[in-house]
Amino acid sequence: MIKIENLTKSYRVPGGRHYVFKDLSLELPAGKSVALIGRNGAGKSTLLRMIGGIDKPDSGRIISQRSISWPVGLSGGFQGSLTGRENVKFVARLYATKADLKEKVAFVEEFAELGKYFDMPIKTYSSGMRSRLSFGLSMAFKFDYYLVDEVTAVGDARFRDKCxxxxxEKNKESAFLMVSHSLDTLKNYCDIALIISSSSNVNVYNSVPEAIEEYLKNESRNKF
Known part of the structure; x- marks a missing residue:
């Protein structure tokens, strides 16, 4: 379970502040994968970052006794002068026991399929190579919740199938909090949905198809 209490998040903009969320309270049930639905700028990614602890609210709190991943595929935290192996070892020391360290590094090395580049500095990687390393690193650890923001697969067709x-497999034992422009992806992986339409209007739906239908209906209505 993830409980959000009186959450407010804003950013300074010319002429004042823009409120992404204002006094938001809701509870996400345990064991349910959640689709976050809303137009660009509604606050979906901001909410994921706050749940993952990457961003902080102005006020309020997020409570959970469950383990929560960093956003899957996030590669911004890599140290460019270190090799892929060294970056993976650094993260593994934080999230795995010493006994599991070699196993985690070996998993990422095999999954990412970077060959000799695994032992070369990250700054020599292409964006695709960084994505493969980041995705493999995210999948190397067991979390109760995985935060997924638009990234479900990277690379060529064979590698995407692998992803x-x-x-x-992860979805069978863990829950996802997912943002995706692919509505079919949300249907495939999620059990319930949040429609985020404004800072004070977040609605929970127990059916993802129903939520998508309602969202598309409102989007069509707003065009006219």
Whole structure:
């Protein structure tokens, strides 16, 4: 379970402040994968970052006794002068026991398929190589909740198929908090949905298809 209490988040903009959320309170049930639905700028990614502890609210709090991942595929935290192996070892020391360290590094090395580049500095990687390393690193650890923001697969068709397979495996034992422009992806992986339409208007739906239908209906209405 993830409980959000009186959450307010804003950013300074010319002429004042823009409130992404204002006094938001809701509870996400345990064991349920959640689709976050809303137009661009509604606050979906901001909410994920706050749940993951990457961003902080102005006030309020997020409570959970469950383990929560960093956003899957996030590569901004890599140290460019260190090799892929060294970056993976650094993260593994934080999230795994000493006995599991070699196993985690070996998993990422095999999954990312970077060959000799695994032992070369991250700054020499292409964006695709960084994504493969980051995705493999995210999948190396067991979390109760995985935060997924638009990234479910990377690379060529064969590698994307590999990503989808491990994602399906993770979904059997863990819950996802997911943002995606692919509505079919949300249907495939999520059990319930949040429609985020404004800082004070977040609605919970127990059916993802129903939530998508309502969202598309409102979007069509707002065009006219």
């Amino acid at each position: 989808h397979k491990i994602f399906a």
